[in-house]
Amino acid sequence: MDDESYKHYMRRCQIMLPLIENQFSKHIIKLSKNPESLFLEIILDDFIMVDILPGDDFNVLKNKIIKQIKAKMKDLVCNVCDESDILPMSCPKCFQLWCIDCYISRFRSGQGIVMCPNCKHCVGQKMKHENIQMCVEEIMTSFIENEY
């Protein structure tokens, strides 16, 4: 690829990246450059890697990522209850995976604060008892809406 096409490629990446971040907002997204091909790759939650190829538009990229997520989800097990039939949530720090049920039971027992069983990282904030149920329902709905 010559300089001009590479610049064009980088510009396209810069345009698509915020769209990708928006689409996969519940994931942690990092970017790195493949040292051989010099193409950028999107790294999702530290375990999914997708190259951005020059011809890729947003939809192509989105579908590549979804395909990989689905493939990976097939062999995932919840790190808390060991059940395989799960919808994973992940710890923002150590990327341990939990099913939605385990997440919600921790959310309830922590009264809004969810502590990762692995690295003890906490997310959320303490809330009043009467708000807990409301939030649980919100988590469930947003989770279902985010299904691919």
Ligand SMILES: [Zn+2]
């Ligand atoms: Zn679980």
Ligand SMILES: [Zn+2]
């Ligand atoms: Zn953790």
